[in-house]
Amino acid sequence: MKFSQHLALTIEQGKFKLIDDNKEIYPVANISAVSNSSVALEFPIPLLNKKYKLAIPSIIDGYGNPTIADTLEFTVNLNSVLEVFLKSLEFVPSHKILLQFSEPVVAATVSDINNYKLYPYGAIESVTVLKDDLVEINLSSAIKLEGRGKNYLITAGGNIQAVSGNQMTKGAGNTLGFTFAENDISSVYIYPNPIKKSLHNEAYIGHLTRQSTVEILTVEGTLIRSLEEFDGNGGIEWDLRDSNGNKLDIGIYIIRAIDKSNASGKEVLTKFAITQ
Numbered sequence: 001m002k003f004s005q006h007l008a009l010t011i012e013q014g015k016f017k018l019i020d021d022n023k024e025i026y027p028v029a030n031i032s033a034v035s036n037s038s039v040a041l042e043f044p045i046p047l048l049n050k051k052y053k054l055a056i057p058s059i060i061d062g063y064g065n066p067t068i069a070d071t072l073e074f075t076v077n078l079n080s081v082l083e084v085f086l087k088s089l090e091f092v093p094s095h096k097i098l099l100q101f102s103e104p105v106v107a108a109t110v111s112d113i114n115n116y117k118l119y120p121y122g123a124i125e126s127v128t129v130l131k132d133d134l135v136e137i138n139l140s141s142a143i144k145l146e147g148r149g150k151n152y153l154i155t156a157g158g159n160i161q162a163v164s165g166n167q168m169t170k171g172a173g174n175t176l177g178f179t180f181a182e183n184d185i186s187s188v189y190i191y192p193n194p195i196k197k198s199l200h201n202e203a204y205i206g207h208l209t210r211q212s213t214v215e216i217l218t219v220e221g222t223l224i225r226s227l228e229e230f231d232g233n234g235g236i237e238w239d240l241r242d243s244n245g246n247k248l249d250i251g252i253y254i255i256r257a258i259d260k261s262n263a264s265g266k267e268v269l270t271k272f273a274i275t276q
Helices: none
Strands: 017-019 025-027 030-033 039-042 051-056 070-075 086-092 096-101 116-119 124-131 134-139 152-156 175-178 189-191 203-206 212-218 223-229 236-238 251-259 267-275
Touching: 030 086, 030 175, 086 152, 086 175, 096 152, 116 124, 189 267, 212 236, 223 236
Parallel strands: none
Antiparallel strands: 017 025, 017 051, 030 039, 051 070, 086 096, 096 134, 116 152, 124 134, 152 175, 189 203, 203 236, 212 223, 212 251, 251 267
């Protein structure tokens, strides 16, 4: 299901409801992000060739705003072609991904690193088959995945095949997303730095914990803007505007990052510049 705006990658489970033509209501079993604006839904019952409704709750988008609750009607028209898809993903910090398929797969196809792609960056060193439907993706330690305000995606494809002979889907079910946040805010940074007004429309504040507040201050200590890290990806996209919606002028500014993931409330200060 595709939304018109960016979403928080972590979506609360259990709120989406499937409604059949007999008005029976089923909570959606699992929701997985497949991009910044798309999610894959796993239903608790097999879908038949008929009409359904999906009750979509109000959720928080990627900018911290609530979406509008709605109901979507769709028709299932199954054909004889069955495909394998990615069922679940677990990220094991800091260099492993556990990837589960929808059915048992051929080991020789799922262990080939060329059948996977990692976005927006990263490299795969090896793939280990743990069960007939579960693999462990070992990531290169040379490219560290960090909380940079980015959502990571992994896509499976190529010649991946199920034991049953079913091929890997080329649709939305071939991609799953995950996030990464820091355990400590000591190395918080802003990118780019310096920020060029003539070139940049936004900046990323990274190396945040899953629950952090970032305050943009003048060098005199006046609060200009307060931002919240809420979606678990360890970073914040900032539009370079103050709390009144005005673009910041050329000058030197301070970031105060506050860790709210524990009782310590640790604070870290760092400077950045805006140039012409």
